[in-house]
Amino acid sequence: MIFDNTYARELEGFYTPCQPETVPAPKLLQWNQPLADELGLADGLPAADIFSGNQIPPGAMPLAQAYAGHQFGGFVPQLGDGRAILLGEVIDRHGQRRDIQLKGSGRTPFSRGGDGKAAVGPVLREYVMGEAMHALGIPTTRALAAVATGEPVYRERPLPGAVLARVAASHLRVGTFQFFAARRETDKVRQLADYAIARHYPQAACAANPYLAFLQAVVAAQASLLARWMLAGFIHGVMNTDNMSISGETIDYGPCAFLDTYHPHTVFSSIDHQGRYAYGNQPLIARWNLARLAETLLPLIDLESATAAVEAFTASYDTHWLAGMRDKLGLEEPDLALSNGFLALLAAQRVDYTLAFRYLKDPPQLRALFADPAAYDTWALGWQPTRPPRNPTYIPRNHLVEAALTAAVERADLGPFEQLLSVLRDPYGEHPDREAYAQPSPDGNAGYRTFCGT
Numbered sequence: 001m002i003f004d005n006t007y008a009r010e011l012e013g014f015y016t017p018c019q020p021e022t023v024p025a026p027k028l029l030q031w032n033q034p035l036a037d038e039l040g041l042a043d044g045l046p047a048a049d050i051f052s053g054n055q056i057p058p059g060a061m062p063l064a065q066a067y068a069g070h071q072f073g074g075f076v077p078q079l080g081d082g083r084a085i086l087l088g089e090v091i092d093r094h095g096q097r098r099d100i101q102l103k104g105s106g107r108t109p110f111s112r113g114g115d116g117k118a119a120v121g122p123v124l125r126e127y128v129m130g131e132a133m134h135a136l137g138i139p140t141t142r143a144l145a146a147v148a149t150g151e152p153v154y155r156e157r158p159l160p161g162a163v164l165a166r167v168a169a170s171h172l173r174v175g176t177f178q179f180f181a182a183r184r185e186t187d188k189v190r191q192l193a194d195y196a197i198a199r200h201y202p203q204a205a206c207a208a209n210p211y212l213a214f215l216q217a218v219v220a221a222q223a224s225l226l227a228r229w230m231l232a233g234f235i236h237g238v239m240n241t242d243n244m245s246i247s248g249e250t251i252d253y254g255p256c257a258f259l260d261t262y263h264p265h266t267v268f269s270s271i272d273h274q275g276r277y278a279y280g281n282q283p284l285i286a287r288w289n290l291a292r293l294a295e296t297l298l299p300l301i302d303l304e305s306a307t308a309a310v311e312a313f314t315a316s317y318d319t320h321w322l323a324g325m326r327d328k329l330g331l332e333e334p335d336l337a338l339s340n341g342f343l344a345l346l347a348a349q350r351v352d353y354t355l356a357f358r359y360l361k362d363p364p365q366l367r368a369l370f371a372d373p374a375a376y377d378t379w380a381l382g383w384q385p386t387r388p389p390r391n392p393t394y395i396p397r398n399h400l401v402e403a404a405l406t407a408a409v410e411r412a413d414l415g416p417f418e419q420l421l422s423v424l425r426d427p428y429g430e431h432p433d434r435e436a437y438a439q440p441s442p443d444g445n446a447g448y449r450t451f452c453g454t
Contacts, residue, residue, distance in 0.1 A: 001041060003059035003088035006097070007170075010195060013188065014176075015063040020053025020085050021106030021116070023161070025150025029120070029414060030127055030421075032144050035167060039092050039100075039144070051145040051165040053085070053105040060088040064108035068182055069175035069242025070292060072276055077182045079175060079242050080110025083118060086171060097199060099171055100144065103164040119159040120148060121405045124417055126164055126253040128404070132396045132424040133250055138228045139221075140250040141168040160409060169249055172196055174293045175242030181296035189296055200247050211300040215309045219290055221248025223313050226286045227320035230279075231328065233259035233353045233395065237269035237450060239277045239285045241292050255450035258395045260440050262346035262353040268398070270449040287313045328357050330385030341379050349375065352440045357391040392427040394434070396420075398448055399441035 008015070026048040036045075049055035056062060064081035071079075084103045092098050103126075104118025127143035134140050149161040172192075180188040190211075197204045197214050207213035225248050229236065236243070237255035245251040255269035264280025272278070277285060290313055294306040301309075322334035329339065346356055351369050359366035363380065370376045404417040423437045441448075 001039075001045075001057050001059070001088075001090055001100070003057075003061070003090060004097070005059075005061045005088040006195075006199070007065075007086065007089065007099075008061040008063055011191065014180075014192065015065045015086075016080075016109045017062065018064040018081075018085055018108045019056070019062055020102050020163075022054045023052050023149035023151060023163070025148075026052035026054055026163075027148040027150065028145060029124070029148050029162065029408075030143070030146040030417075032127075032131070032142065035142055035144050038094070039090055039098060039167065047145050048147055051102065052147040052149060052163050053102055057087070062087055064110055065171055065176065066110070066179050067173050067175035067242050068179040069173070069240050070178075070289070071240045071242070072272070072274075075178075075182075078110070078179065080179075081108055081171075082111040082114055083108070083116040084166075084171075096169070099166075099168045101166045101168065101171060103166050104149075104161070105163050115153065117149075117153040117161050118164065119153050119155065119409070120146075120162040121159065121409045122254070123162040123164040124405055124408055125256075125401065126166070128401060128417065128421055128424065129253040129256055129396060130166075130250075131421060132427070133232075133234070135425050135427050136228075136232055136392060136395075138232060138234070138250060139225055139248055141166050141245075141252075143167075160412075168245070168251065169247035170196075170199060170245070171251070172200075172246040173242050173251075174244045174246070174289055174296075175240075176246070177293055177296040178241060186299045190300060193297065193300065196246050209301060209305070211297050212305050212309060215290075215294055215297055215301065215306060216312070218246055218248070218293065219309055219313050220316055222286050222290060223316035224248065224320050225250065226283050227317055227324055229282060230321060231324040232392070233262075233279075235259065235266065235268060235277070235279045236282065237267075237272065237277055238452065239282065239289065241289045244286070244289045244293075254452045257398050257448070257450050259353040260398065260445050261350045262343065262356070263350070264343075264347065268448055268450045270451050283314075283317050286317075327390045328360075329383065330360065330387050330389035332386040338379075338382055341382075345370075345375055345379050354392065354395050355438070355440065357389065358393055358438070360385070360389040360391065390428070393430055393438050394423050394427045396424060397437065397439075397441065398445050398450075400437060 028048040066080045087100045107116035130142045145165040152158040153161040201217040204213035243252040257268040266279045325339040326334045404420045407413040407416045
């Protein structure tokens with residue numbers, strides 16, 4: 001790997017140099033060869049040693065990044081990488097700069113009493129979710145490797161430990177800006193904004209006010225991202241400001257899940273007791289988070305312009321979402337009433353979200369999903385598709401993800417995980433021998449809960 005570590009070189013004071021802890025028996029559980037090829041990584045890399053933290057490759061400058069964040073609405077002035085270490089940055093085969101980070105690599109100065117470790121289950125969950133999102137065309141961080149450490153981590157019970165090697169456009173977050181704004185370090189906020197502009201939105205540098213153009217670009221990127229989440233039925237589960245990436249990628253797959261039975265109030269996260277991050281709330285929370293970013297930039301942007309930039313999120317999101325629904329319904333032009341009518345129908349009759357859209361290409365199958373087919377018939381009178389609807393066949397069904405993780409954790413059997421991963425990498429395909437991967441849980445995921453994995 002050839003590193004070019006601009007974050008370490010240009011942003012001194014924004015991180016703490018930190019070495020990953022060594023582990024007793026690293027073993028490669030998963031290796032993402034297509035991603036390794038994108039990054040231009042050489043064959044024969046000692047992946048288990050490097051991506052467990054046992055061997056620091058030449059040129060790496062390991063560090064833990066500082067950031068703050070609003071967690072479920074409450075501001076925490078110092079969070080930071082409590083169990084993650086940025087190895088450094090590489091330039092991929094397309095000329096794009098990418099971070100390579102170890103997650104679960106031990107304590108850092110930001111660990112706040114935690115052990116800084118990760119278990120096999122959450123590591124593999126992030127791996128499979130990131131690959132599924134990537135295949136669906138949703139911007140996301142991705143896993144390069146999952147490495148077993150050969151030592152237990154202690155949660156409610158001892159669990160096998162692991163480290164995730166994560167690749168991202170960067171790990172800059174809304175919370176990174178909040179960290180320095182909360183300390184009234186305006187020069188550092190400006191420095192961070194200059195860095196983010198150069199790395200992610202270089203066109204903003206040419207604007208009359210580069211910092212306003214930067215905010216506008218982040219708002220636009222997040223509007224597009226949130227529309228894609230909603231169209232796919234993805235629920236992040238913990239949309240704190242420290243989990244919102246400046247680059248517009250999905251980051252930090254903790255208590256995430258996909259919708260089964262459609263309802264906008266759906267919550268799976270065990271820690272979201274009030275439903276703050278319910279499926280239907282996600283666009284509202286994204287806008288709220290962007291307002292927090294705008295606040296950090298107020299020394300550099302006037303209030304009226306910053307407010308207008310944040311308020312533009314709603315129209316941008318609506319445009320992206322409606323365009324996506326046009327494609328999902330096979331329409332020539334967006335139709336808000338028809339789109340909302342279909343979703344209302346799914347919610348009223350508790351129909352599986354992904355299956356309903358998939359079966360739009362086979363109306364008799366779709367009609368059979370409804371307990372009251374007459375209601376569907378009424379809606380269908382106004383539905384006049386002009387091209388084939390485009391919808392995924394396979395998503396990370398919650399019961400299948402859990403079964404794969406259970407096999408990996410309890411029996412050290414990676415077969416179910418690898419088969420699921422193979423299916424999810426072709427989400428729009430139709431394979432009769434894989435039909436079980438396209439079906440909802442027999443029990444409707446009654447009482448299903450996801451956990452943070454910290």
